[in-house]
Amino acid sequence: MNQATQDFIRQHQDDDVRQLAFLGSKNPEVNMPFALDQIRGRQMARIKLPRWASIDGIIYPPHISMEQCSSEQTALYKAELAARLLGNSSLSSLRGEIVPQGDNSKICEFATKSTVDSEFAQNEGTCGKQQILTKTGVCVNKAKSDACSGDSVAEIEFVDLTGGFGVDFSYMAARLGAKSMYVERQKHLCEAAKENFERLGLKHVVVKNGDGVEVLHAIPNHSGLRVIYIDPARRDDAGNKVVSLQDCTPDVTRLQEEMLQKADFVIIKLSPMLDWHRAVSELRCVREVHVVSVNNECKELLLVLSARNMDENSRLRICCVNDTQSFVCDDAEMASTVTRIAAADLDSAQYLYEPNASLMKAGCFGVLSERYSVSMLSKNSHLFVSQFSVADFPGRSFRIRAVSSFNKKELKRHLQGIVKANIATRNFPLSVAELRKRLKLKDGGETYIFATTLSDDSHVLLITDKILENA
Template identity: 45%
Template sequence: MEISESTWAFIAKHRREDVRDVALHAKHDGDVDVPFALEQIAGWQRASLKLPDWASHDGLIFPPQVPMEQCSSQFTAQYKARLAQRLLDGEAVDDADDSPTSLVDLTGGFGVDFSYMSRVFDHAIYVEQRSILCGIARHNFPILGLGHAEIINDDSTAVLDTLGRASMIFLDPARRDDHGSRTYAIADCTPDVLTLKDTLLAKAPTVMVKLSPMLDWHKTITDFAGAVHEVHIVSTGNECKELLLVLGRGRCASPLVVCVNDGQVLSYKAGDNSDNQTPISDSALVACNTCNTEDLPAEESANGFDSSHWKYLYEPNASIMKAGCFAVLEQRFAVHHISPNSHLFVAAEPISDFPGRSFVIESIATMNKRELKQLLAGLTHANISVRNFPLTVAQLRKKLKLKDGGNTYLFATTDAQGRHLVLRTKKRKSGSL
């Protein structure tokens, strides 16, 4: 790609400025490719948040908006690289072959996942059918120090037919149809990994597939008919970003499930006695938080209600919620769920490594007016969450006459006896007991 020095200088001068202001007001000479420069300024600004390592390299070219939106973040790409290293090390233990290791990324895209994963291998092949992205990869990879990368501009299935043996194949099937609309079902993505499963595993003993976090991973395991050996549910900032499947040769009845949210990691075997609860879907989460307000009694009583052992409240992170492994939490962390549908947990003792947020419970009330008045004493602001509760956050905030914010966290939920409860809490400080 031939880019003038004037264009690079213009990009460097204005890349921290608002792109719209630059487009309207920035002065430039006739040698500046303004549309390209504006696209690069916008791309660098997105990368500075999503890919800070990449943004620190001068001279990289960023693609149009859609590939930038679709590409992995630095955190998720680095996670895949660590996973690839572990899988490669495990394969080496079982395989006496000391030939060079190789990665084939059949859906290269912008190349973020490839750039991190390829460093684990002796040789790496980037495959991408869009010529513009291949051109960007040819420009960027040397700057990123990927001298061992081979770039192939072709359709993934065509390359797969001619591909020799590889140590690992990686795919991130396109999740948009011909009209640009998002798709989620595996069979609707391109390429269709379900159809190619046997061919992929004939070429490589390990295949890693990145899928939409919206998928029902239990059904996905069933769809792959025993080929899934590991499931990784990857979140960052408590937002579920991607579902990673590790496919292997030989049938696996109980895949390893790994729930990751930044530094929090929980793993267990799917199908064992601890994985006996149905995961809550994203749509079900919305539904249980928007119930009919007519179901809410005007007055409730706390007679016979003993919560003296409820000292700490624990809220699982996004990956745990996606996995639905609530029985695993109870077994490993000595916590107890408030009710099977609330997905909030309580304990008498502080837990330092719970995979989620933790709070100190200050007081608990039912929806009885007198109890609520005592619970809200001195409170003008609060952060409110509802789980399995017949009011939305907005409705409850209006009812309690509280503004948003502050250091107090209110959790409204329903216990196993059907009582509507409000728990007043404060966040536990990291490392505090």
């Protein structure tokens, strides 16, 4: 990168890249495509990867790679997960700390294996205590670029077979503190990774430009490898998204035996659209399923595989995480619990609960119903009610103000004085837009209206007030 390009990036770091694209003819010495990638990448990183954005000299990839890479919160989650699997949980990781993104977005980091539910606290000091990232401009050592020799591979304790931009790898390698290998097929990403890992102050890092499957084959059995991380590409040659395991690249169903034989633990990152039940059935030795959400949007599905100490009595652990909320159960609990269904009259229902996105994905409704003594409105509504307030429900909680049928007079009476509301539908024939038009209500305000179907197939509106956290 020449000086003209560096100066252009520095001068225009806050400008609109769409407008900057027209300045190419006026700045012939500037590598404009590269400069625009850097400006756009750093702007995205300020929200998605704030610690990376705070460090000068980070090289950002093209736009699509920035969109597809993990956020800082989810990368930290995986780092704490890997540390827990290897028994490296420090005091801060035992608390399961949280990293803020933007104003309010937070991701929970998983606590110790022995806990029933994860414990959470502020994550402000985690990276400072664990030295995940160094201060701007500080370089601890240079990332190495080793050939895939038997000696170098045999020393590796953590390998990322699908390195990409290197976000997940950087946090996991720094957290584990072991000799780690980043593997990536695309040469330009490897070159960027070398520069970035140096600026991030990562120690004991090997950058390998090559095919992850070939590197896996080169790793000898009983090499001391502790963790394999793999994030299969979820797009086909035409760029279309795929969700089945066999359609992803590489196909982990074909690699699972070799990975299980060569590492203590295998962590597989999959699309949140994937059916985790099907994935578990297609893989062997799945010990944990993690459904990770940020701001109530499901971001990742993580599977932990291990053949170590696996027997017929081993249970599958399901971990649902959304910001500061966590819910943990196992497959035996899911099989033995039955979801309570609320009576259609709702006479005793005073409170309404909407499970968070991770729970909706995992489908642990029977365990949720039993553990919190709540009843679901109907089999497919996925909304719960109770007579008494339930503290710490993993989702949103509301106080029911009124329950209305769609009788015009009844609707008019219950909606009197309401000019705007937040509307949601669950198992209901109309869309939110259609219902809003019918009710003649604007969006927003303090009122929350849920349109749903009860156990007797009747359609109702539940008019509620949101219960704020710590209220």
